[in-house]
Amino acid sequence: MRPDGRSGAPSTIDTNASDPLEExxxxxxxxxxxxxxxxxxxxxxxxxxxxxxxxxxxxxxxxxxxxxxxxxxxxxxxxxxxxxxxxxxxxxxxxxxxxxxVDQVPDHVARPDNALDDIEFDDQQQRVLNMIRQLPWRQRQIMAWTLDGYAPGEIAKMLGLRGGTVRVNLLKARNALKNLLVEGGPHA
Structure with missing residues (x-):
């Protein structure tokens, strides 16, 4: 039975019907x-x-x-x-x-990811990723947001942190990354 209550095929085709993709x-x-x-x-x-x-x-x-x-x-x-x-x-x-x-709770450092070999990163992206993965969680989190274009005030708001906490962790992360670069960093 059709929606209009009649049985059988409609006698005409509705040419005014819109394209489903347009809807x-x-x-x-x-x-x-x-x-x-x-x-x-x-x-x-x-x-x-x-x-x-x-x-x-x-x-x-x-x-x-x-x-x-x-x-x-x-x-x-x-x-x-x-x-x-x-x-x-x-x-x-x-x-x-x-x-x-564990006896002591370690500061979580990201584990190496062998699957990264399947993705084509340029050398700089690979080095940045390897170095950031060595940072403690909060520094890594704030650095990820920063690299994604967010300002410390925005990051604080999004993560429910104080602005000072974000700025201090960003400074620590930058210093740690600078030290990794000076030392030659991973896969230099």
Whole structure:
């Protein structure tokens, strides 16, 4: 039975029917365009936090899936999705840290990622990633946001930290990276 209550095939084809692709919600189109334009940067951001390549892809995917239903109401999607990735990565690290009891709680340094060999980075990107992965969590987190173009005040707001905390950790991170460069750093 047809929606109009009659049975059988319609007697005429509605030539005024619009193309289904034209009817796609503009929010979906905005989301799809934003996704295409930002996916690589989001994966890179997750890797700067310390995620391995496969984990960075998962974190990015999960953050985007969670953001989509609210896409029309997200005022700053760039910051929103990165904050979501940051929270999810930290949550995963907390779970992973709980799985291996130790006498002393070490400052979490990102593990080396052999899967990085499959991605083509230029030499500078590879060196930056290797050096940032050696930083303590908070410094690595703030440096990732900084390299993504955020100012300390914005980072403080997004992460719920005091501005001074962000600036001090950024200074420590920069000093540590400078020392790594002077020492020849990883894979110099």
């Amino acid at each position: 796609l919600d503009s929010d979906l189109l905005d989301f799809a365009e934003w996704y295409q334009n930002n996916l690589g940067a989001l994966v890179w951001f997750a890797m700067l936090l310390g995620a391995r390549r496969h984990e960075a892809l998962d974190l990015t995917h999960d953050a985007l899936v969670a953001a989509y239903p609210h896409w029309a109401t997200i005022a700053r999607p760039r910051a929103y999705v990165r904050a979501s990735i940051t929270r999810a990565y930290r949550h995963r690290r907390n779970i992973a840290d709980k799985e291996f009891p």
